[in-house]
Amino acid sequence: MDKIKTIIVDENHTLFDREKMLYKEFSSDYRLIRYYTKILIQKAPPVIKEYNLMEQQISEIIKNAIRHGNKKDPAKIIKVWYLFKPEEVRLIVEDQGEGFTEIEKWNDFHRRKDECFYTGDMMKLSEYVSYRGENSSDEDGGNALFAAVEYWNMGVVFNDKRNGVAIGRRINDHNGIRFAVDKNRMISKKISP
Amino acid sequence: MNLITKTNGNTRVIIIHGDVDLYNAQELRDIIHNQVDSGIKSLILSFKNVSYIDSSGIGSLLHIIRTAWALKIRIAFADLTEPVMNLIELTKLRSFFPIAESMDDALTMVLSGEEK
Numbered sequence: 613m614d615k616i617k618t619i620i621v622d623e624n625h626t627l628f629d630r631e632k633m634l635y636k637e638f639s640s641d642y643r644l645i646r647y648y649t650k651i652l653i654q655k656a657p658p659v660i661k662e663y664n665l666m667e668q669q670i671s672e673i674i675k676n677a678i679r680h681g682n683k684k685d686p687a688k689i690i691k692v693w694y695l696f697k698p699e700e701v702r703l704i705v706e707d708q709g710e711g712f713t714e715i716e717k718w719n720d721f722h723r724r725k726d727e728c729f730y731t732g733d734m735m736k737l738s739e740y741v742s743y744r745g746e747n748s749s750d751e752d753g754g755n756a757l758f759a760a761v762e763y764w765n766m767g768v769v770f771n772d773k774r775n776g777v778a779i780g781r782r783i784n785d786h787n788g789i790r791f792a793v794d795k796n797r798m799i800s801k802k803i804s805p
Numbered sequence: 806m807n808l809i810t811k812t813n814g815n816t817r818v819i820i821i822h823g824d825v826d827l828y829n830a831q832e833l834r835d836i837i838h839n840q841v842d843s844g845i846k847s848l849i850l851s852f853k854n855v856s857y858i859d860s861s862g863i864g865s866l867l868h869i870i871r872t873a874w875a876l877k878i879r880i881a882f883a884d885l886t887e888p889v890m891n892l893i894e895l896t897k898l899r900s901f902f903p904i905a906e907s908m909d910d911a912l913t914m915v916l917s918g919e920e921k
Contacts, residue, residue: 664888668859675827729897741867741898753864759895
Protein backbone atom coordinates (compact mmCIF):
# COMPACT_ATOMS: atom_id res chain seq x y z
CA MET A 613 0.00 0.00 0.00
CA ASP A 614 1.35 3.41 -0.89
CA LYS A 615 1.73 5.75 2.00
CA ILE A 616 -1.42 7.79 2.57
CA LYS A 617 -0.54 11.44 2.12
CA THR A 618 -1.43 14.05 4.72
CA ILE A 619 -1.48 17.81 5.01
CA ILE A 620 0.98 18.94 7.62
CA VAL A 621 1.34 22.06 9.77
CA ASP A 622 4.93 23.25 10.16
CA GLU A 623 5.96 26.77 9.35
CA ASN A 624 9.63 25.84 9.77
CA HIS A 625 9.33 23.38 6.89
CA THR A 626 11.85 23.89 4.08
CA LEU A 627 8.98 24.62 1.67
CA PHE A 628 8.54 27.93 3.54
CA ASP A 629 12.06 29.02 2.57
CA ARG A 630 11.31 32.13 0.52
CA GLU A 631 14.87 32.77 -0.66
CA LYS A 632 15.10 33.28 -4.43
CA MET A 633 11.33 33.09 -4.78
CA LEU A 634 9.47 35.72 -6.79
CA TYR A 635 6.56 37.56 -5.19
CA LYS A 636 3.18 38.91 -6.26
CA GLU A 637 0.02 40.12 -4.57
CA PHE A 638 -3.48 39.66 -5.97
CA SER A 639 -6.88 41.00 -4.99
CA SER A 640 -9.55 38.55 -3.88
CA ASP A 641 -11.39 38.66 -7.18
CA TYR A 642 -12.98 35.28 -7.74
CA ARG A 643 -13.44 35.97 -11.46
CA LEU A 644 -9.70 36.36 -11.96
CA ILE A 645 -8.43 33.16 -10.37
CA ARG A 646 -7.44 31.51 -13.64
CA TYR A 647 -5.97 34.77 -14.92
CA TYR A 648 -3.78 35.08 -11.81
CA THR A 649 -2.65 31.49 -12.31
CA LYS A 650 -1.69 32.19 -15.91
CA ILE A 651 0.38 35.19 -14.78
CA LEU A 652 2.32 32.96 -12.40
CA ILE A 653 2.78 30.00 -14.69
CA GLN A 654 4.20 32.06 -17.53
CA LYS A 655 7.43 31.96 -15.51
CA ALA A 656 7.62 28.18 -15.88
CA PRO A 657 10.48 27.04 -18.12
CA PRO A 658 9.37 25.52 -21.44
CA VAL A 659 10.92 22.16 -20.56
CA ILE A 660 8.06 21.58 -18.13
CA LYS A 661 5.44 19.77 -20.19
CA GLU A 662 2.68 19.33 -17.63
CA TYR A 663 1.38 22.91 -17.96
CA ASN A 664 -2.25 21.89 -18.06
CA LEU A 665 -2.24 19.93 -14.83
CA MET A 666 0.12 22.36 -13.15
CA GLU A 667 -2.09 25.30 -14.05
CA GLN A 668 -5.08 23.48 -12.68
CA GLN A 669 -3.34 22.54 -9.45
CA ILE A 670 -2.03 26.07 -8.84
CA SER A 671 -5.46 27.46 -9.63
CA GLU A 672 -7.00 25.30 -6.87
CA ILE A 673 -4.62 26.69 -4.26
CA ILE A 674 -5.35 30.28 -5.36
CA LYS A 675 -9.07 29.51 -5.30
CA ASN A 676 -8.89 28.14 -1.76
CA ALA A 677 -7.09 31.28 -0.56
CA ILE A 678 -9.59 33.66 -2.19
CA ARG A 679 -12.74 31.72 -1.48
CA HIS A 680 -12.16 29.93 1.82
CA GLY A 681 -9.42 32.16 3.25
CA ASN A 682 -10.46 35.68 2.28
CA LYS A 683 -14.08 34.71 1.64
CA LYS A 684 -13.94 36.80 -1.56
CA ASP A 685 -13.57 40.00 0.50
CA PRO A 686 -12.30 42.61 -2.02
CA ALA A 687 -10.50 44.45 0.78
CA LYS A 688 -8.25 41.45 1.34
CA ILE A 689 -5.33 40.30 -0.77
CA ILE A 690 -3.44 37.09 -1.25
CA LYS A 691 0.34 36.97 -1.24
CA VAL A 692 2.10 34.53 -3.53
CA TRP A 693 5.77 33.51 -3.53
CA TYR A 694 6.71 31.30 -6.46
CA LEU A 695 9.67 29.56 -7.99
CA PHE A 696 9.70 27.63 -11.25
CA LYS A 697 12.77 25.58 -12.08
CA PRO A 698 13.06 22.73 -14.59
CA GLU A 699 13.34 20.19 -11.78
CA GLU A 700 11.22 21.86 -9.12
CA VAL A 701 8.15 24.05 -8.73
CA ARG A 702 7.30 25.67 -5.41
CA LEU A 703 4.68 28.16 -4.25
CA ILE A 704 3.64 29.75 -0.99
CA VAL A 705 0.14 31.24 -0.95
CA GLU A 706 -0.95 33.28 2.04
CA ASP A 707 -4.38 34.81 2.60
CA GLN A 708 -5.75 37.18 5.23
CA GLY A 709 -8.36 34.85 6.60
CA GLU A 710 -8.82 32.93 9.83
CA GLY A 711 -6.90 29.88 8.65
CA PHE A 712 -7.86 26.35 7.60
CA THR A 713 -8.95 25.07 11.02
CA GLU A 714 -10.16 21.71 9.75
CA ILE A 715 -6.81 20.20 8.74
CA GLU A 716 -7.00 17.32 11.25
CA LYS A 717 -10.60 16.62 10.25
CA TRP A 718 -9.63 16.67 6.57
CA ASN A 719 -6.65 14.35 7.15
CA ASP A 720 -8.89 11.89 8.99
CA PHE A 721 -11.47 11.97 6.17
CA HIS A 722 -8.77 11.55 3.53
CA ARG A 723 -7.17 8.63 5.39
CA ARG A 724 -10.51 6.82 5.47
CA LYS A 725 -11.05 7.54 1.78
CA ASP A 726 -7.62 6.23 0.75
CA GLU A 727 -8.02 3.13 2.90
CA CYS A 728 -11.11 2.35 0.83
CA PHE A 729 -9.10 3.02 -2.32
CA TYR A 730 -6.27 0.66 -1.34
CA THR A 731 -8.52 -2.09 0.00
CA GLY A 732 -10.84 -1.80 -3.00
CA ASP A 733 -13.93 -1.20 -0.87
CA MET A 734 -15.86 0.70 -3.51
CA MET A 735 -19.16 0.77 -1.64
CA LYS A 736 -17.53 2.51 1.29
CA LEU A 737 -15.50 4.75 -1.01
CA SER A 738 -18.76 6.27 -2.22
CA GLU A 739 -19.13 7.83 1.26
CA TYR A 740 -15.83 9.64 0.85
CA VAL A 741 -15.91 11.09 -2.66
CA SER A 742 -16.36 14.66 -1.46
CA TYR A 743 -15.12 16.38 1.68
CA ARG A 744 -17.70 18.73 3.15
CA GLY A 745 -16.31 21.28 5.60
CA GLU A 746 -18.23 23.72 7.73
CA ASN A 747 -18.16 26.32 4.98
CA SER A 748 -18.62 24.06 1.97
CA SER A 749 -21.23 24.81 -0.65
CA ASP A 750 -22.22 23.55 -4.08
CA GLU A 751 -19.38 25.69 -5.46
CA ASP A 752 -16.91 23.32 -3.85
CA GLY A 753 -16.03 20.05 -5.49
CA GLY A 754 -14.73 18.75 -2.17
CA ASN A 755 -11.93 16.90 -3.98
CA ALA A 756 -9.31 19.58 -4.71
CA LEU A 757 -7.03 18.62 -1.84
CA PHE A 758 -7.30 14.90 -2.66
CA ALA A 759 -5.46 15.69 -5.89
CA ALA A 760 -3.21 18.34 -4.32
CA VAL A 761 -1.58 15.95 -1.84
CA GLU A 762 -0.81 13.58 -4.71
CA TYR A 763 0.39 16.19 -7.19
CA TRP A 764 2.54 18.27 -4.83
CA ASN A 765 5.02 15.50 -4.13
CA MET A 766 7.26 17.66 -1.93
CA GLY A 767 4.37 18.33 0.39
CA VAL A 768 1.32 20.45 1.22
CA VAL A 769 2.34 22.32 4.36
CA PHE A 770 0.47 25.00 6.30
CA ASN A 771 1.95 27.64 8.58
CA ASP A 772 0.99 27.71 12.24
CA LYS A 773 -1.79 30.25 11.68
CA ARG A 774 -3.01 27.98 8.85
CA ASN A 775 -3.66 30.89 6.50
CA GLY A 776 -0.57 30.16 4.42
CA VAL A 777 0.22 27.04 2.47
CA ALA A 778 3.50 25.97 0.90
CA ILE A 779 3.48 23.42 -1.90
CA GLY A 780 6.20 21.89 -3.99
CA ARG A 781 6.57 19.45 -6.84
CA ARG A 782 9.78 17.76 -7.86
CA ILE A 783 9.75 16.88 -11.54
CA ASN A 784 11.75 13.77 -12.28
CA ASP A 785 11.12 13.66 -15.98
CA HIS A 786 9.72 16.06 -18.49
CA ASN A 787 7.28 13.87 -20.29
CA GLY A 788 4.46 15.01 -18.05
CA ILE A 789 1.96 12.88 -16.22
CA ARG A 790 0.08 10.41 -18.34
CA PHE A 791 -2.34 7.73 -17.37
CA ALA A 792 -4.06 5.06 -19.36
CA VAL A 793 -6.81 2.61 -18.67
CA ASP A 794 -6.11 -1.10 -18.86
CA LYS A 795 -9.02 -2.12 -21.01
CA ASN A 796 -8.97 -5.76 -20.06
CA ARG A 797 -8.94 -5.26 -16.33
CA MET A 798 -10.72 -1.91 -16.36
CA ILE A 799 -8.38 -0.57 -13.76
CA SER A 800 -6.13 2.38 -14.17
CA LYS A 801 -2.41 2.31 -14.19
CA LYS A 802 0.25 4.86 -14.72
CA ILE A 803 2.17 4.26 -17.90
CA SER A 804 5.77 4.98 -18.55
CA PRO A 805 6.48 7.35 -21.43
CA MET B 806 -18.40 25.62 -21.92
CA ASN B 807 -21.05 24.67 -24.43
CA LEU B 808 -23.26 21.61 -24.43
CA ILE B 809 -24.52 19.88 -27.54
CA THR B 810 -27.33 17.44 -26.94
CA LYS B 811 -28.38 14.57 -29.19
CA THR B 812 -31.24 12.28 -28.30
CA ASN B 813 -32.00 8.91 -29.85
CA GLY B 814 -34.93 7.11 -28.29
CA ASN B 815 -34.32 6.79 -24.56
CA THR B 816 -30.64 7.59 -24.87
CA ARG B 817 -29.25 11.08 -24.67
CA VAL B 818 -25.69 12.03 -25.57
CA ILE B 819 -24.33 15.34 -24.34
CA ILE B 820 -21.09 16.53 -25.90
CA ILE B 821 -19.26 18.98 -23.66
CA HIS B 822 -17.19 21.64 -25.40
CA GLY B 823 -14.59 23.83 -23.71
CA ASP B 824 -13.14 24.22 -20.24
CA VAL B 825 -15.04 22.83 -17.28
CA ASP B 826 -14.05 24.96 -14.32
CA LEU B 827 -15.23 26.82 -11.25
CA TYR B 828 -17.12 29.30 -13.42
CA ASN B 829 -19.45 26.82 -15.07
CA ALA B 830 -19.48 23.81 -12.75
CA GLN B 831 -23.01 24.64 -11.63
CA GLU B 832 -24.23 24.56 -15.22
CA LEU B 833 -22.65 21.14 -15.57
CA ARG B 834 -24.36 19.89 -12.40
CA ASP B 835 -27.69 20.97 -13.83
CA ILE B 836 -27.29 18.57 -16.76
CA ILE B 837 -28.66 15.75 -14.66
CA HIS B 838 -31.52 17.77 -13.17
CA ASN B 839 -32.58 18.71 -16.67
CA GLN B 840 -33.14 15.03 -17.45
CA VAL B 841 -35.89 14.68 -14.85
CA ASP B 842 -39.28 14.24 -16.57
CA SER B 843 -37.55 13.79 -19.92
CA GLY B 844 -38.17 10.05 -19.97
CA ILE B 845 -34.48 9.48 -20.66
CA LYS B 846 -33.20 6.10 -19.50
CA SER B 847 -29.55 6.47 -20.49
CA LEU B 848 -27.17 9.39 -20.49
CA ILE B 849 -23.72 9.57 -22.07
CA LEU B 850 -21.39 12.50 -21.56
CA SER B 851 -18.66 12.98 -24.14
CA PHE B 852 -15.48 14.78 -23.10
CA LYS B 853 -13.69 14.70 -26.44
CA ASN B 854 -13.68 18.50 -26.61
CA VAL B 855 -12.68 19.15 -22.99
CA SER B 856 -9.03 20.02 -22.49
CA TYR B 857 -9.32 21.50 -18.99
CA ILE B 858 -11.23 20.46 -15.90
CA ASP B 859 -10.80 21.43 -12.26
CA SER B 860 -12.01 20.16 -8.89
CA SER B 861 -15.34 21.99 -9.24
CA GLY B 862 -15.90 20.15 -12.51
CA ILE B 863 -14.96 16.81 -10.94
CA GLY B 864 -17.38 17.62 -8.10
CA SER B 865 -20.14 18.23 -10.63
CA LEU B 866 -19.45 14.90 -12.33
CA LEU B 867 -19.65 13.10 -8.97
CA HIS B 868 -22.98 14.81 -8.34
CA ILE B 869 -24.23 13.77 -11.77
CA ILE B 870 -23.23 10.13 -11.16
CA ARG B 871 -24.96 9.94 -7.79
CA THR B 872 -28.10 11.69 -9.01
CA ALA B 873 -28.27 9.42 -12.05
CA TRP B 874 -28.15 6.40 -9.75
CA ALA B 875 -30.97 7.85 -7.65
CA LEU B 876 -33.04 8.56 -10.76
CA LYS B 877 -32.22 5.12 -12.18
CA ILE B 878 -30.69 6.69 -15.27
CA ARG B 879 -27.84 4.61 -16.69
CA ILE B 880 -24.81 6.74 -17.26
CA ALA B 881 -21.46 6.53 -19.01
CA PHE B 882 -18.59 8.92 -19.70
CA ALA B 883 -16.94 8.63 -23.09
CA ASP B 884 -13.92 10.01 -24.92
CA LEU B 885 -12.07 11.23 -21.85
CA THR B 886 -9.08 13.34 -22.79
CA GLU B 887 -5.73 13.17 -21.03
CA PRO B 888 -6.31 16.25 -18.81
CA VAL B 889 -9.66 14.93 -17.62
CA MET B 890 -8.30 11.44 -17.00
CA ASN B 891 -5.22 12.77 -15.22
CA LEU B 892 -7.24 14.69 -12.67
CA ILE B 893 -9.64 11.81 -12.04
CA GLU B 894 -6.63 9.59 -11.43
CA LEU B 895 -5.02 12.08 -9.05
CA THR B 896 -8.16 12.18 -6.89
CA LYS B 897 -8.00 8.36 -6.62
CA LEU B 898 -11.72 8.26 -7.35
CA ARG B 899 -11.31 6.57 -10.73
CA SER B 900 -13.31 3.50 -9.74
CA PHE B 901 -16.32 5.70 -9.00
CA PHE B 902 -16.53 7.00 -12.57
CA PRO B 903 -18.44 5.04 -15.25
CA ILE B 904 -15.70 5.45 -17.83
CA ALA B 905 -16.08 3.94 -21.28
CA GLU B 906 -13.22 3.37 -23.69
CA SER B 907 -15.09 4.91 -26.59
CA MET B 908 -18.51 6.13 -27.60
CA ASP B 909 -19.35 2.64 -28.87
CA ASP B 910 -18.38 1.16 -25.50
CA ALA B 911 -20.44 3.82 -23.74
CA LEU B 912 -23.48 2.87 -25.78
CA THR B 913 -22.88 -0.78 -24.98
CA MET B 914 -22.54 0.06 -21.29
CA VAL B 915 -25.77 1.98 -20.98
CA LEU B 916 -27.78 -0.26 -23.27
CA SER B 917 -26.69 -3.38 -21.41
CA GLY B 918 -27.41 -1.67 -18.12
CA GLU B 919 -23.93 -2.45 -16.96
CA GLU B 920 -21.61 0.34 -16.00
CA LYS B 921 -18.41 -1.65 -15.96
